[in-house]
Amino acid sequence: MSTVSAPAQSGVVGKFSNYLDERTSISGAVKEFGRKVFPDHWSFLLGEVALYSFVIILLSGSFLTFFFQASMTPVLYEGSYVPLKGIEMSAAMSSTLDISFDIRGGLLMRQVHHWAALLFVASIGLHMLRVFFTGAFRKPRELNWSIGFVLFVLAMAEGFTGYSLPDDLLSGNGLRIIDGMVLGLPVIGTWITFLLFGGEFPGADIVGRLYSLHILLLPAFVLIFIVLHLMFVIIHKHTQYPGPGKTEENVVGFPILPVYAAKAGGFFFLVFGVVALMAATVTINPIWNYGPYDPSPVSAGTQPDWYIGFADGALRLIPPHLETYWFGYTWSWNIIIPVLILLVFLAAAFAYPFVEAWVTGDKREHHLLDRPRNAPVRTAIGAAGVTFYAVLWAAASSDLIATHFKVTMEGVINTLQILLIVGPIIAFIVTKRIALALQKKDREILLHGFETGRIVRLPGGEFTEVHQQLDAYDRWQLVSYNDNAPIMLRPNPQGKITGGMRMRASLSRFFFEDRIAPVTQEEYKQALEHAHH
Amino acid sequence: MAKNENGKADIVPAESVVTGTGVVAPDAFTDPGLPPHRPRVTDLDPKAAKRAERVVYTLFYLSIAASVFAVYAYMFFPIEPENVHSVRMNTLYLGLGIAFSLLAIGIAAVHWGKALMADKEAIDHRHPVRGTDETRARAVEIFRESDEESGFSRRTLIRNGLIGALIAFPLPAIALFRGLAPMDVDPNNELKHTMWKKGLRLTRDPQGTPIKASELTIGSAFQVIPEGLVDLPEHEKLDAKAKAAVLLVRLKKEDLHWSSKERESWSYEGIVAYSKICTHVGCPVALYEQQTHHLLCPCHQSQFDISNECAVIFGPAARPLPQLPITVDSEGYLVAMSDFTEPVGPSFWERAN
Ligand code: HEM
Ligand code: FES
Numbered sequence: 001m002s003t004v005s006a007p008a009q010s011g012v013v014g015k016f017s018n019y020l021d022e023r024t025s026i027s028g029a030v031k032e033f034g035r036k037v038f039p040d041h042w043s044f045l046l047g048e049v050a051l052y053s054f055v056i057i058l059l060s061g062s063f064l065t066f067f068f069q070a071s072m073t074p075v076l077y078e079g080s081y082v083p084l085k086g087i088e089m090s091a092a093m094s095s096t097l098d099i100s101f102d103i104r105g106g107l108l109m110r111q112v113h114h115w116a117a118l119l120f121v122a123s124i125g126l127h128m129l130r131v132f133f134t135g136a137f138r139k140p141r142e143l144n145w146s147i148g149f150v151l152f153v154l155a156m157a158e159g160f161t162g163y164s165l166p167d168d169l170l171s172g173n174g175l176r177i178i179d180g181m182v183l184g185l186p187v188i189g190t191w192i193t194f195l196l197f198g199g200e201f202p203g204a205d206i207v208g209r210l211y212s213l214h215i216l217l218l219p220a221f222v223l224i225f226i227v228l229h230l231m232f233v234i235i236h237k238h239t240q241y242p243g244p245g246k247t248e249e250n251v252v253g254f255p256i257l258p259v260y261a262a263k264a265g266g267f268f269f270l271v272f273g274v275v276a277l278m279a280a281t282v283t284i285n286p287i288w289n290y291g292p293y294d295p296s297p298v299s300a301g302t303q304p305d306w307y308i309g310f311a312d313g314a315l316r317l318i319p320p321h322l323e324t325y326w327f328g329y330t331w332s333w334n335i336i337i338p339v340l341i342l343l344v345f346l347a348a349a350f351a352y353p354f355v356e357a358w359v360t361g362d363k364r365e366h367h368l369l370d371r372p373r374n375a376p377v378r379t380a381i382g383a384a385g386v387t388f389y390a391v392l393w394a395a396a397s398s399d400l401i402a403t404h405f406k407v408t409m410e411g412v413i414n415t416l417q418i419l420l421i422v423g424p425i426i427a428f429i430v431t432k433r434i435a436l437a438l439q440k441k442d443r444e445i446l447l448h449g450f451e452t453g454r455i456v457r458l459p460g461g462e463f464t465e466v467h468q469q470l471d472a473y474d475r476w477q478l479v480s481y482n483d484n485a486p487i488m489l490r491p492n493p494q495g496k497i498t499g500g501m502r503m504r505a506s507l508s509r510f511f512f513e514d515r516i517a518p519v520t521q522e523e524y525k526q527a528l529e530h531a532h533h
Numbered sequence: 534m535a536k537n538e539n540g541k542a543d544i545v546p547a548e549s550v551v552t553g554t555g556v557v558a559p560d561a562f563t564d565p566g567l568p569p570h571r572p573r574v575t576d577l578d579p580k581a582a583k584r585a586e587r588v589v590y591t592l593f594y595l596s597i598a599a600s601v602f603a604v605y606a607y608m609f610f611p612i613e614p615e616n617v618h619s620v621r622m623n624t625l626y627l628g629l630g631i632a633f634s635l636l637a638i639g640i641a642a643v644h645w646g647k648a649l650m651a652d653k654e655a656i657d658h659r660h661p662v663r664g665t666d667e668t669r670a671r672a673v674e675i676f677r678e679s680d681e682e683s684g685f686s687r688r689t690l691i692r693n694g695l696i697g698a699l700i701a702f703p704l705p706a707i708a709l710f711r712g713l714a715p716m717d718v719d720p721n722n723e724l725k726h727t728m729w730k731k732g733l734r735l736t737r738d739p740q741g742t743p744i745k746a747s748e749l750t751i752g753s754a755f756q757v758i759p760e761g762l763v764d765l766p767e768h769e770k771l772d773a774k775a776k777a778a779v780l781l782v783r784l785k786k787e788d789l790h791w792s793s794k795e796r797e798s799w800s801y802e803g804i805v806a807y808s809k810i811c812t813h814v815g816c817p818v819a820l821y822e823q824q825t826h827h828l829l830c831p832c833h834q835s836q837f838d839i840s841n842e843c844a845v846i847f848g849p850a851a852r853p854l855p856q857l858p859i860t861v862d863s864e865g866y867l868v869a870m871s872d873f874t875e876p877v878g879p880s881f882w883e884r885a886n
Contacts, residue, residue, distance in 0.1 A: 108627055108631075177832060180813065180879035183814075183881040189882050190724070199772075201772070209713075244567060250657065254655060262643065262645050270640065274632075279624075280626075294771070296738055296774060298832070315813075316834065320849065328885055332851065333851075334849045359554070362554065413848075475562065484554040
């Protein structure tokens with residue numbers, strides 16, 4: 001084939017690019033993606049933080065693998081940390097102590113790894129909330145919500161397996177709790193724990209097995225799902241907030257090269273820098289204070305990493321004595337119920353986009369985000385979910401709450417039990433009210449202008465405050481939102497009304513009966529005329 | 534034609550898609566388009582641009598300096614054996630060097646992007662995610678053709694055979710995982726027995742020295758392991774201890790309430806021994822409240838009442854802590870009368886049979 005002469009291929013860079021392109025057709029990728037436009041908003045950075053913390057985790061974790069020994073073989077600790085010298089512990093614990101006290105920069109890397117892990121899960125959680133409250137999960141992005149959800153679960157699994165590796169007192173206790181929980185599951189529980197632990201708890205295998213999961217299988221899955229996730233972001237193009245000039249058919253923002261690359265690339269270094277700063281100055285998981293795992297001692301006030309708290313809290317809120325013997329077997333309701341509650345909660349989060357899509361029956365693509373106030377019921381459902389999670393999370397610290405505020409343990413637990421049920425309902429009602437009130441205020445401002453704070457005296461002697469009308473851009477900001485109305489129940493083409501249709505109609509009423517429609521031009525004109533009289 | 538499902542009069546057929554519950558008013562406002570571009574200070578004032586440029590390159594050079602400092606810190610703040618302070622200094626200075634080198638790059642790049650690079654907003658057009666009708670038709674065609682050419686739906690025996698084989702071939706993998714747990718061990722049996730047996734002495738955790746009944750004063754508590762546990766190989770030691778750990782307490786005899794004479798005979802002169810493994814999910818029930826005679830599990834705050842056979846009085850646990858029947862031997866040392874009479878620790882499916 002004859003070469004089409006591209007612009008100047010002289011110089012080292014030109015020659016090198018030519019070499020590369022003739023072997024990879026990379027110029028196609030540059031042409032395709034180089035000027036792709038990304039919209040700009042701080043809330044879009046949350047996903048980036050998650051991505052960058054994963055990169056940091058990979059880097060620091062790889063460093064740790066060179067020194068860590070995932071083995072429960074007993075050794076006598078002979079390292080530099082004097083208080084534990086001569087104590088029998090597993091090689092895992094001993095090598096983690098060596099990383100901390102005998103390898104330069106080892107403690108730093110451990111702390112980078114752990115802080116980045118905490119940031120990873122936190123940023124995924126916040127990113128999910130952003131996507132939820134702005135309705136970014138609507139068509140065509142429902143599947144990407146599912147992928148993101150899987151990442152959230154994988155991140156928690158990565159965190160838990162990592163937390164268990166050093167085989168210190170806290171990590172052993174965490175495993176003990178998992179063992180006890182799994183044992184309580186009907187039918188399969190006993191065998192699952194035996195397979196997991198290679199026999200009875202604690203056994204000699206679990207650290208090695210968790211290690212395979214932690215550094216091989218789970219990261220591979222995380223990576224695959226991240227790739228899928230980002231692929232869809234490119235296929236769908238990023239959503240944008242509504243505003244003048246932004247439509248469902250365009251993306252307004254900055255091109256990848258150079259602006260977005262500079263900002264996003266710079267942001268990676270900022271996230272890494274902040275994690276490094278935390279790791280340099282703030283201790284995390286000081287396993288030398290806890291000592292090696294021993295099934296007998298445990299100190300009060302021990303806490304799992306924050307993202308496991310909600311599960312621990314669910315265990316704590318169950319009332320006493322919930323266990324029955326049926327058909328000769330033990331039904332541990334004190335385990336089964338919290339596990340079910342967690343599974344249903346997670347399933348609800350997973351399924352929400354599909355439920356909303358079914359209720360609205362909306363088959364349009366949505367690339368413009370909702371302001372949370374403009375979807376009052378969705379926002380209220382989100383607030384209820386956050387409250388539910390928060391109560392479970394608070395329950396995981398019930399002992400600390402009790403000692404800190406000098407109240408009884410019983411009082412704290414009973415209060416949280418009530419809050420777990422009442423809290424989400426209150427949160428729902430209050431949030432919906434607030435959203436509707438904000439929508440009303442938007443209407444008000446649009447129709448009657450905003451208060452300028454300037455008082456004038458009219459010829460008649462009265463005082464009034466001058467109201468100023470919005471300009472066309474600000475006005476658009478307040479009226480350009482998705483409006484929905486409940487569906488009316490009508491027979492389908494076969495002349496029937498099915499149960500599903502009834503359900504959908506009542507759900508659509510639940511979602512949209514308190515509807516505040518955007519101001520129309522006609523309404524605006526009338527309001528203006530009214531003001532002039 | 535777009536259709537809202539209510540088909541109300543105020544609905545404009547905007548696109549050829551179902552909008553479901555979505556409503557669009559006919560006289561809705563229209564988009565005024567992008568607001569006029571506002572130049573930045575650095576666009577208008579060459580001095581400001583110069584300043585920004587200076588900030589950016591200075592930061593890049595500072596980053597180099599910080600990286601060099603980090604290497605310096607690695608060499609000159611070494612870890613000295615048995616000196617925790619040196620670990621702290623090594624972590625701190627190495628970490629600060631790395632952190633500042635990263636932060637400087639980050640701040641510089643972001644500032645460069647924000648203040649100096651062209652900030653004219655760009656616009657991309659979106660296309661529907663679905664393929665064009667043409668593409669979709671061709672895709673369907675391809676599947677139809679390959680079905681034709683392979684006979685996938687026509688040759689049902691082949692097709693069903695393939696599906697069956699694909700379902701069956703991972704089965705051996707499932708079987709392989711049986712090996713995760715030892716072959717010759719019945720979990721049900723393991724979970725129901727501990728090291729304790731008749732005549733085994735109660736010994737102190739962790740020393741393993743035996744305890745005389747006379748050593749316990751009223752209100753005192755001992756962490757106990759079975760005699761011989763300390764001599765087990767390390768792994769068996771932890772496995773055994775995870776089931777056999779016991780808490781030994783002495784109360785006034787009149788403070789102990791029993792459901793039967795037999796239960797009472799499991800104690801000795803107000804000395805009682807209870808499993809330390811929580812019946813909830815297995816944490817050690819390590820906190821003993823002397824005044825109330827309550828045992829508290831630190832994990833989920835289950836509370837057990839020693840004066841009432843360790844019944845659950847609060848928290849998620851469902852069952853009392855199992856009691857270890859004890860007595861004294863001829864030398865006055867506390868010994869077990871038998872193993873626990875029920876499985877210790879968390880409940881499990883086969884526990885009752
Ligand atoms: C994305 C997910 C990951 C999360 C959330 C995570 C989290 C954790 C946590 C919390 C610990 C305990 C550290 C401590 O002692 O404070 C840990 C330990 C460890 N992680 Fe990860 N990790 C992840 C991925 C990785 C990867 C990809 C690798 C290796 C390539 C790795 C290697 C290690 C090693 C070797 C340890 C044990 C050493 C030690 O405890 O100091 N991790 N991880
Ligand atoms: S393990 Fe004791 S209360 Fe949960």
